[in-house]
Amino acid sequence: MISRTTTLLLSLLLAIPALATEPSPRPGGVVIVEVGDAADNAPKVSLHGKPVLVMTRNGKWVAVAGVPLDAEPGELTLDVGAESAVVEIAEHAYREQWITVENQSFVEQSQEQLDRIWSERKIIDAVLTSFTNRPVSSLSLRPPVPGNRSDSFGYRRFFNEQARSPHKGMDMSAASGDPVSAPSEGLIAATGDYFFNGNTVLIDHGQGFVSMYCHLSEITVKEGQSVTVGDVIGAVGATGRVTGPHLHFGTYLNGTAVDPAIFLLDAN
Numbered sequence: 001m002i003s004r005t006t007t008l009l010l011s012l013l014l015a016i017p018a019l020a021t022e023p024s025p026r027p028g029g030v031v032i033v034e035v036g037d038a039a040d041n042a043p044k045v046s047l048h049g050k051p052v053l054v055m056t057r058n059g060k061w062v063a064v065a066g067v068p069l070d071a072e073p074g075e076l077t078l079d080v081g082a083e084s085a086v087v088e089i090a091e092h093a094y095r096e097q098w099i100t101v102e103n104q105s106f107v108e109q110s111q112e113q114l115d116r117i118w119s120e121r122k123i124i125d126a127v128l129t130s131f132t133n134r135p136v137s138s139l140s141l142r143p144p145v146p147g148n149r150s151d152s153f154g155y156r157r158f159f160n161e162q163a164r165s166p167h168k169g170m171d172m173s174a175a176s177g178d179p180v181s182a183p184s185e186g187l188i189a190a191t192g193d194y195f196f197n198g199n200t201v202l203i204d205h206g207q208g209f210v211s212m213y214c215h216l217s218e219i220t221v222k223e224g225q226s227v228t229v230g231d232v233i234g235a236v237g238a239t240g241r242v243t244g245p246h247l248h249f250g251t252y253l254n255g256t257a258v259d260p261a262i263f264l265l266d267a268n
């Protein structure tokens with residue numbers, strides 16, 4: 001079967017007004033592609049075989065896809081039904097962060113710890129790659145804590161000079177015990193006390209749009225519970241692999257980490 005390839009110009013995408021988020025066609029960013037008329041059924045869109053969020057905007061269906069942090073600059077192809085749409089991904093150099101960690105167990109793990117990390121990874125990945133077919137009306141997120149945002153997303157990290165996976169969230173400064181609130185409506189998809197992330201809450205906002213809160217001192221929600229914007233889900237802490245209290249805030253689309261700054265509203 002031959003599919004027609006549509007090359008979409010970014011200038012066209014940028015012209016779509018009033019989206020909760022602007023397109024940021026870079027690794028760790030989002031691409032927004034018009035995929036049909038809202039009068040028709042929503043088309044099935046996927047990227048690398050993973051379903052992509054589709055929402056209506058100004059009478060059109062638009063696909064909002066997360067671009068993997070390890071995506072190469074150049075063409076990225078979305079499957080749109082039997083067709084495909086190609087978007088151009090720009091190069092983006094994330095900063096390097098070199099960290100010296102005193103506690104060697106955070107750098108080199110025992111087999112027991114590796115087993116624990118592996119089983120936790122499976123739980124977290126299952127949530128991040130889940131796709132619930134709920135309509136999503138907005139991707140705007142209210143800041144989960146009022147503290148400073150940092151540009152720590154995407155840092156290429158080295159712990160004790162060993163290369164590690166890039167930093168897949170935004171660290172927000174806050175004091176231990178400060179309440180953390182849901183940034184948008186959703187369903188509590190998982191909670192747990194994980195080796196690296198400490199006390200963690202994952203919220204499913206629908207269609208693979210998932211947010212994650214780590215290092216909490218306390219979790220005040222239960223799996224399966226519905227939350228709405230502003231509901232307290234826990235408190236800031238320093239559990240897991242951290243040097244001090246802060247909130248690690250992660251946002252995911254189609255199973256890939258994207259920069260939370262893309263979705264955050266300015267004010268509380």
Ligand SMILES: [Zn+2]
Binds near residue numbers: 167
């Ligand atoms: Zn972090």
